[in-house]
Amino acid sequence: MEPDAQLIQSCLRGDGPAWEELVRRHTRRVYNLCYRFTGNGAAAEDLSQEVFLRVYKTLGSYQPVYGAFPTWLTSVTRNLLVDHYRRTRRDRITDSIDDAMPQLEETHSPVRSPDKMLQATELSEQLQQGLARLSPELREAVILRDLQELDYSEIRTVLQIPEGTVKSRINRGRIELARVLQEMGVRPA
Amino acid sequence: MAMNWNCTTTEERLTDYLDGVLTPEEAAGFSAHKAGCAACAKMVADVSALVSQMQRIEPLEVPVHLPVRILDATLGPRKQALDWRRWFDWVDVIWQPRFGMGAATVAASFAVLFHAFAPVGKKVTLADLNPAAVVRTANRQAHLTYAHGVKFVNDLRVVYEIESRLGPQPARITPVSEPETPQTSHPSPSSNDPHQKSQAVPHTDRREASSEGLLAFAEANRWPDDSTTRSRP
Numbered sequence: 001m002e003p004d005a006q007l008i009q010s011c012l013r014g015d016g017p018a019w020e021e022l023v024r025r026h027t028r029r030v031y032n033l034c035y036r037f038t039g040n041g042a043a044a045e046d047l048s049q050e051v052f053l054r055v056y057k058t059l060g061s062y063q064p065v066y067g068a069f070p071t072w073l074t075s076v077t078r079n080l081l082v083d084h085y086r087r088t089r090r091d092r093i094t095d096s097i098d099d100a101m102p103q104l105e106e107t108h109s110p111v112r113s114p115d116k117m118l119q120a121t122e123l124s125e126q127l128q129q130g131l132a133r134l135s136p137e138l139r140e141a142v143i144l145r146d147l148q149e150l151d152y153s154e155i156r157t158v159l160q161i162p163e164g165t166v167k168s169r170i171n172r173g174r175i176e177l178a179r180v181l182q183e184m185g186v187r188p189a
Numbered sequence: 190m191a192m193n194w195n196c197t198t199t200e201e202r203l204t205d206y207l208d209g210v211l212t213p214e215e216a217a218g219f220s221a222h223k224a225g226c227a228a229c230a231k232m233v234a235d236v237s238a239l240v241s242q243m244q245r246i247e248p249l250e251v252p253v254h255l256p257v258r259i260l261d262a263t264l265g266p267r268k269q270a271l272d273w274r275r276w277f278d279w280v281d282v283i284w285q286p287r288f289g290m291g292a293a294t295v296a297a298s299f300a301v302l303f304h305a306f307a308p309v310g311k312k313v314t315l316a317d318l319n320p321a322a323v324v325r326t327a328n329r330q331a332h333l334t335y336a337h338g339v340k341f342v343n344d345l346r347v348v349y350e351i352e353s354r355l356g357p358q359p360a361r362i363t364p365v366s367e368p369e370t371p372q373t374s375h376p377s378p379s380s381n382d383p384h385q386k387s388q389a390v391p392h393t394d395r396r397e398a399s400s401e402g403l404l405a406f407a408e409a410n411r412w413p414d415d416s417t418t419r420s421r422p
Binding site: 016 | 200201203204205232235236239240241242243244246248249250251252255256259260262263264
């Protein structure tokens with residue numbers, strides 16, 4: 001398999017198939033991060049598209065010294081997720097009832113929800129509901145560490161915070177998530 | 190130097206404990222506190238189970254149209270390179286258990302129909318697929334099925350009883366005495382005297398009785414023949 005760096009060089013020369021390969025290789029990572037953060041399939045698709053649009057426009061600014069391409073891509077995704085969170089904050093505050101149980105609404109929704117066809121287990125859905133009840137800072141830390149399986153230095157790069165803070169957030173996020181799941185009657189085996 | 194572990198310390202160092210990066214002294218203090226504090230022991234067990242479970246969760250599959258959508262948004266609508274894939278999007282829709290069960294049921298129904306109507310006992314040739322041949326085979330099969338049904342019904346004892354009562358019965362059924370002049374080796378009672386024969390119809394020869402009754406019925410209800418009609422003025 002051609003390394004990401006070579007694909008990027010080809011993309012910068014205007015090679016369409018190289019860009020297609022890059023998109024297909026990393027769509028899953030971006031989509032999963034977006035879905036786990038938003039808990040909404042349609043929003044995750046829109047955000048994934050937005051991420052790749054931004055990457056397409058700013059690919060020339062990527063330098064390998066900043067880290068591996070997946071880490072850079074995760075940073076771009078995370079920044080867009082923060083923007084998305086800010087944009088939708090007003091909606092969440094206004095719609096306080098839905099905000100109290102956002103995932104219940106999502107669970108019964110729609111055709112576009114990927115859960116109906118793709119989400120593997122009931123635990124995965126319950127976990128998604130639990131994640132939605134964490135603060136954004138704790139949520140992103142847990143997602144990056146336990147679902148995206150980034151190491152601490154990668155997370156530090158993505159979040160632009162000291163490694164100690166990364167560990168602290170992961171720690172608090174896990175404890176909070178375990179407590180939330182217990183309140184929901186879920187007990188991880 | 191031994192650290193003074195309490196619930197707050199245990200909570201703060203939980204990730205280090207799970208990562209296995211505590212020093213031996215810290216690990217000993219952590220374990221000692223956990224052993225004496227039920228709340229912390231439960232918290233450690235819950236978080237440990239949660240972390241291991243999260244790491245076993247498979248990443249979600251990407252919706253099939255998403256990469257195409259992204260490529261369309263970045264490279265613009267492209268030529269036919271990817272369009273053929275869209276022709277098979279319906280596969281993802283029907284590839285679900287509920288549709289699978291439906292398809293299996295339909296396949297089973299066709300198998301039963303084929304088994305019932307297909308030519309049996311020989312290889313299927315092109316000639317068998319001729320509509321006329323199919324109709325002929327189906328017709329033959331239907332008649333055979335009907336004949337088997339009729340035979341089955343006729344063989345029922347209750348039917349025989351009804352037929353025996355409806356048909357023309359002899360005035361009195363007498364047991365068959367020894368035939369005076371047996372003409373044949375047939376075991377059924379027989380006689381050269383037609384009158385005696387009619388009286389001696391036993392229940393076991395129900396087909397004969399039945400056919401006689403039918404003949405009598407037909408005789409009584411037959412249409413006048415042409416000669417009779419023509420003889421009328």
